[in-house]
Amino acid sequence: MVPRTQRRSLVAIGAGGLALSLALAGCTAGGSGSSEGGATSLTFLVDNGEATVATAQALVDAFVEENHDISIEVETRPQGADGDNVVKTRLATGEMDDLFQYNSGSLMQALSPDDTLVNLADEDYVGKFDDRFVQSVSTENGLYGVPMGQSMAGAVIYNKDIYEQLGLEVPTTWDEFIANSEAIKQAGVAAPIVQTYGDTWTSQLFVLGDFNNVLAENPDWAEEYTNNKAKYVDEPALAGFEHLQEAFDKGLFNEDFASATYADGVTMVATGEGAQYPILTFAAGQLMTTNPEAADVVGTFPLPGPDASTNGLTVWMPTNTVYIPKSTEGDKLEASKKFLEFLATPEACDIQSEANAPQGPFVIEGCDLPDDVPAMVSDLQQYFDDGKTNLALEFLSPIKGPALEQITVAVGSGITSAADGAAQYDEDVKKQAQQLGIEGW
Amino acid sequence: MTTATAQGRTSTSPGAISPAGPAKRRPMKSPYPTWFFIPAGVFYLVLFLIPTIASFYFSLTRWTLFNVEFIGFDNFVRFFQEPQLVQGFINTFIYAFLTSGAKVVLGLLLGVFLSSQIIARGFIRSVVFFPVLVSVIGVGILFKVLMDPFDGPINEGLAAIGIDGPGWYTDPSLALVSVAIVDIWAGVGLATLIYIAGMVAIPQEYFEASKVDGASAWSTFRHITLPLLRPATVTVVLLSLIGGLRRFDLIWTMTGGGPGFSSDVLASVVYKQYQAGFFGLSTAGNVVLFVVVAAIIFPLSWWLNRKEDER
Numbered sequence: 156m157v158p159r160t161q162r163r164s165l166v167a168i169g170a171g172g173l174a175l176s177l178a179l180a181g182c183t184a185g186g187s188g189s190s191e192g193g194a195t196s197l198t199f200l201v202d203n204g205e206a207t208v209a210t211a212q213a214l215v216d217a218f219v220e221e222n223h224d225i226s227i228e229v230e231t232r233p234q235g236a237d238g239d240n241v242v243k244t245r246l247a248t249g250e251m252d253d254l255f256q257y258n259s260g261s262l263m264q265a266l267s268p269d270d271t272l273v274n275l276a277d278e279d280y281v282g283k284f285d286d287r288f289v290q291s292v293s294t295e296n297g298l299y300g301v302p303m304g305q306s307m308a309g310a311v312i313y314n315k316d317i318y319e320q321l322g323l324e325v326p327t328t329w330d331e332f333i334a335n336s337e338a339i340k341q342a343g344v345a346a347p348i349v350q351t352y353g354d355t356w357t358s359q360l361f362v363l364g365d366f367n368n369v370l371a372e373n374p375d376w377a378e379e380y381t382n383n384k385a386k387y388v389d390e391p392a393l394a395g396f397e398h399l400q401e402a403f404d405k406g407l408f409n410e411d412f413a414s415a416t417y418a419d420g421v422t423m424v425a426t427g428e429g430a431q432y433p434i435l436t437f438a439a440g441q442l443m444t445t446n447p448e449a450a451d452v453v454g455t456f457p458l459p460g461p462d463a464s465t466n467g468l469t470v471w472m473p474t475n476t477v478y479i480p481k482s483t484e485g486d487k488l489e490a491s492k493k494f495l496e497f498l499a500t501p502e503a504c505d506i507q508s509e510a511n512a513p514q515g516p517f518v519i520e521g522c523d524l525p526d527d528v529p530a531m532v533s534d535l536q537q538y539f540d541d542g543k544t545n546l547a548l549e550f551l552s553p554i555k556g557p558a559l560e561q562i563t564v565a566v567g568s569g570i571t572s573a574a575d576g577a578a579q580y581d582e583d584v585k586k587q588a589q590q591l592g593i594e595g596w
Numbered sequence: 597m598t599t600a601t602a603q604g605r606t607s608t609s610p611g612a613i614s615p616a617g618p619a620k621r622r623p624m625k626s627p628y629p630t631w632f633f634i635p636a637g638v639f640y641l642v643l644f645l646i647p648t649i650a651s652f653y654f655s656l657t658r659w660t661l662f663n664v665e666f667i668g669f670d671n672f673v674r675f676f677q678e679p680q681l682v683q684g685f686i687n688t689f690i691y692a693f694l695t696s697g698a699k700v701v702l703g704l705l706l707g708v709f710l711s712s713q714i715i716a717r718g719f720i721r722s723v724v725f726f727p728v729l730v731s732v733i734g735v736g737i738l739f740k741v742l743m744d745p746f747d748g749p750i751n752e753g754l755a756a757i758g759i760d761g762p763g764w765y766t767d768p769s770l771a772l773v774s775v776a777i778v779d780i781w782a783g784v785g786l787a788t789l790i791y792i793a794g795m796v797a798i799p800q801e802y803f804e805a806s807k808v809d810g811a812s813a814w815s816t817f818r819h820i821t822l823p824l825l826r827p828a829t830v831t832v833v834l835l836s837l838i839g840g841l842r843r844f845d846l847i848w849t850m851t852g853g854g855p856g857f858s859s860d861v862l863a864s865v866v867y868k869q870y871q872a873g874f875f876g877l878s879t880a881g882n883v884v885l886f887v888v889v890a891a892i893i894f895p896l897s898w899w900l901n902r903k904e905d906e907r
Contacts, residue, residue, distance in 0.1 A: 236871035243873060247661035265873060267662045352766075352855060411746045413766030413855055557872030558680070565856025570768050582678060590658060590874055592665070 195490040196226045199477075200245075200252035202238050203231040206440045206511040207256065207475060210303065213510040218497050225490045227254075235356070236557070239265075246271045251480035253487050254494060259291040259300055259476040264553035265591065272299040273479040273488070280499035285518035291472040291550040300476035301495045304507060305524075307436040307515040308455065308468045308535050309364035309547060312421075315454045315530070317345055317430045325456045327463035329398060332431075336407045339430045346409035348402050349429035350567055351420040353413075358563040360433035361402070361458070362395035367469040367545040368460025369394070377551035383588070383595045387577040394460065396573035396580075399566050413568060418445065425449035433458055435471060436514045439531045443512035450529040457538065467543030468535065472550050473518060553591060556583030655880035660873065671880035681881075684853075684860035687772055688888070691847075691861055692840030694773070698780045699787040699836045700829060706784065707791025707828075708821065721792070725785035732782065736849025739778045740765070743850075765851045768858035775850050775859060779843065787832045794828030795821070830900040834893060841889050862888070 201211045208231060215227045230252060232241045239262070245251040246266060257263060266272065274297035275281060281289065281298055285306075292300035311332075318325070318335075321342055326332040336347035351357045369376050372391035379385035380392075387393060402408065409415065409429055421438050423429035425446035432438075442453055457468045477498060479491045497503055504522035507513075513524050515535050524532070538544055549555050559580055566576040588596040655672075658665045675681050710721050727735065742750050743764035751761030764774040798821065806816045844863035847853065853860035853868065860868075862885045869878035 236868075239873065240871060243661055267660065270662060355852065355854060413763060414745055557874075558868070561680070561854065561856055561868075564854055565858075568766075568768065568855050570856045570858060579679065586674065586874065586877070587872075590660065592658075592660075 194224050194226060195486045196228065197254060197487055197490055197494070198228050198230050198252040199494075200230050200232055200242075200255040201475075202234045202256065204234055205444075206437075210475075210507055210510040211256065213506050214303070214498065214503055217503070217506050218494055221497075222490075222493065225493070227494065242266070246480055246482075249480075249482045251482050253483045254477055254479055254491050256303060256475050256477050257300075258474045259288070259302075259472050260474075260547075260550040261553045261555040262549070263292060263300065263476070263478075264294070268299045268478075269294055269296050271481055272297075273481055273483065273492075275299060275301070275479075275492075275495065278492070278496065280496055283499060283520040285472075285520075287470075287546055287550070288472045288518040291546075292476055300478050301498045302473035302475070302518055303477050303498060304473040304475040304511075305513050305515045305517050306473055307471045308457070308538075308544075309360055309366075309433070309435050309471060310455050310457050310468055310535075311364075311431050311433045312424055312436070312438060312453050312455050312531055313431045314345070314424050314427050314429070315452055317427055320344070326459050327466040328459050329394075329461060332459050333401070333405070333407075336402070336431065337405070340407060344430075345427055346423065346429040347407040347431065348409075349415075349420045349423050349432035350408045350412040351415040351417050351432075352564045352568065353416040353419070355560040355564050357417050357420065357434060358399075358567050359559050360435070361399040361567070362559065362563055363547055363549075364433055364458040364469050365392075365395035365398065365460065366548050367457060367467045368462075368465065369548075370545045371460060371462060371465035371467070377548055380548070380584075381552040381554060381588075381593065383585075386581050387584070388574065388581055391460075393573065393577050396563075396566055396577045398458075399563060400569075400573040400576075403567055403569050408567075417441070422446055424453055427452075436531055436535065437474075439512045439514050439529050442529060442531065450531075452530070454530045455532075455534040457543075467545060468538045469547050470515070470544045471547050554584055554588045554593065556580055556587050558583040651879050652883060654876055655883045657876045659876040659879070661875060664876075667876070671877045672884070674877065675880055675884060680857035680860060681865055683857055684862055684865040687859065688841060688861040688863075691772060691776055691779075691843060692837055694776045695779045695783065695840040695843075696833060696836040698776075699784050700832050702780065702784045703787025703791050703832055704825070704829070706788040707795055707825075708817070710788065711792050711795040721788075724788050727782045728785040728789075730782070732845045733849050735778065735782045736846045740850050743774060765859075766855055768855050771851050771855065771859040775847050778850065779840070779846055782846070783836065783839065787836065790828050790832050790835075791825065794825045798824045826900075830897075833900065834897055837896070838889060838893055841892065842885065 199211060199215065201207050208229065211229050215229055219226060232238045242251075242255065242257055243266065257266070276293075276298040280301075284302070288302060288306070289298060292298055317323075317339065321338055321344070323335045323338060324331075326335050339345060339347040369391045373379075373385070376385050376392065385392065387396070409423065411419075415423075417434075417438075418441060420429065420432050420434065421441045422445055424432045425442055426449070436455060442449060457466055459466055477495060479488065479495070483491055499519055501519075501521045501523075504517050504519060505525075508525050513528050513532055515532060516524060516539055562571070562576045562580050562583070565571040566573055571579070585596060654664070656666060656668060658667050658671075676685075706724055710717060710724065714720070742748050745751060745761070745763035745766050748761075748764075750764070754761040762770055765771045802820050802824070803816065806820055811819070842863055843861065844867060847859060847861055847864050848867065851859045853864040862881065866878045866881035866885065869881055
């Protein structure tokens with residue numbers, strides 16, 4: 156083993172090199188806000204998604220209105236894996252903004268939160284959080300995030316007009332889903348299932364959205380998976396990959412599935428060019444931007460499994476969560492905490508619903524959705540009320556393999572078989588588990 | 597300029613006479629004091645030497661930026677076990693040799709064509725060279741639009757004459773080749789330029805002599821132009837092969853290594869590992885890339901230049 160001091164300095168050199176290359180690539184290092192004349196100025200790093208920036212800016216404006224001695228500047232970073240790099244590198248080098256938005260669940264776990272983030276477990280407002288959200292932003296040693304946004308589901312959005320026209324019922328089993336899709340194909344009115352591999356992340360929903368059905372078969376699956384016991388090559392988890400392959404083999408996808416984008420997919424369902432699209436319900440935001448006239452046409456149902464009695468939603472906790480890095484200190488820390496406290500109020504929730512179409516129920520007590528939400532979101536409420544929901548795997552286990560989207564594209568394009576894809580993903584998961592230093596791998 | 601570098605290497609090979617003078621003479625004492633080299637030395641040390649050595653160390657570790665665990669050669673073992681990584685490895689060679697070969701052939705033909713007496717020669721030369729000036733990312737985005745399997749102008753044009761165009765970058769068996777074609781289009785200008793420079797350097801007397809001897813156009817090309825263009829060919833081969841082996845930007849903009857893993861090359865695999873936070877593994881990938889490039893280029897360069905001496 157390498158002696159500790161040497162190790163430290165090598166880490167510093169390596170991290171410094173990375174930071175340098177990022178800086179050279181044009182990403183300005185943040186966290187340069189200064190306090191002058193008694194006013195505290197903060198910077199707030201969010202991803203550059205239109206909806207995220209709009210929501211963050213609306214919240215900041217409302218907060219600054221009430222707190223004249225604090226000013227907050229919203230800065231942006233790329234989304235996806237490039238953004239992960241920025242966040243990880245800035246945290247590692249202590250250059251992070253005073254506040255930043257990032258995912259909850261397994262992605263947050265990859266930030267080593269115990270070492271890098273400010274523990275919020277003692278704040279009063281955390282008592283108002285939904286237990287499942289608490290779980291998704293906590294480690295054994297603390298609670299680190301406040302939600303900016305709502306929970307959502309990984310489910311199938313569908314065109315209600317097409318269903319009505321062909322006399323179809325919302326499917327509760329996979330076989331019914333395939334039967335519906337075949338009927339739509341027969342009728343020739345629309346592409347039965349929309350896939351959009353121009354944005355590779357959208358390909359993961361058949362696997363990730365099926366998790367409610369995995370848990371229905373084996374309630375301990377997530378734990379066994381974290382402990383290197385349950386694998387994707389075995390049922391019930393293999394079903395997600397098999398469904399993807401089956402849908403491809405039966406020719407149920409839209410013709411341009413290989414090059415279409417996420418935005419294309421949402422529009423296709425809205426205009427009736429496509430009938431069903433497995434996606435995250437944050438697509439409501441996209442729908443209300445590009446096709447607001449279809450707000451009542453596009454509905455949602457869960458990805459069905461083998462058993463109608465356990466049919467339910469796979470739920471994501473708010474992926475937009477706000478954290479304070481340990482590098483924020485003194486006045487800035489106080490001001491940042493004040494902002495988080497504001498985020499947890501019903502007033503802040505209302506601002507969020509106004510700034511961007513809600514994607515599912517809030518996870519803070521006292522926050523309610525407005526009455527005029529799109530059908531895509533109101534369809535979810537019944538499942539929440541009936542308790543027919545389960546958390547997605549990424550909130551129950553810290554391990555998510557990073558190559559899933561490429562693997563599901565390969566399976567969904569007929570390049571790889573379901574069994575091979577699942578085996579590749581198990582290897583990918585192993586790599587991530589080792590990287591995270593989880594015991595038993 | 598670049599040709600000179602290739603020739604410069606020859607002179608340092610064993611047995612070659614040093615251009616500095618008689619071999620007996622001691623190495624000339626530098627006219628500069630030692631401290632004169634310190635600034636450059638420090639830069640070299642900090643920006644090149646230390647990172648290089650550090651990367652060899654980090655390739656043997658599991659590194660999260662926050663802490664480091666030494667794991668020996670596990671990263672390399674993993675790198676060669678995963679099917680998609682092996683696929684990327686193979687694709688790298690296909691891509692490099694395909695683009696390099698095509699650039700040599702097309703560059704030579706264009707070079708010969710553009711150094712002959714034709715109308716608007718200067719204009720045509722600039723047209724051929726123009727893609728080299730455009731940002732590779734821009735080229736990638738442009739061709740992504742042009743090659744779109746459904747709305748792209750290329751396939752619409754083909755449809756107009758009754759041909760059903762392929763899914764250029766969405767068909768797994770075609771994606772890598774499509775990117776290679778774009779690479780050749782974007783890079784052939786540089787190869788052509790090098791060949792034109794080589795052509796200009798050939799003394800006219802040779803051509804006059806061969807004309808007097810009644811040589812045909814083909815044998816003039818075969819026995820005069822081609823052999824005397826060898827230094828240019830060496831440069832084009834080396835530059836395009838190195839470029840092809842480490843090509844990343846174009847592939848990433850056009851296909852992202854997809855669909856699935858079908859157009860992944862070493863550089864894109866390394867980048868994806870880095871994105872995923874596998875810093876140790878991606879560093880190992882870069883070490884592999886370094887070794888592969890070195891293992892191909894050094895012997896190749898030696899062989900190409902040696903032939904030149906023996907001629």
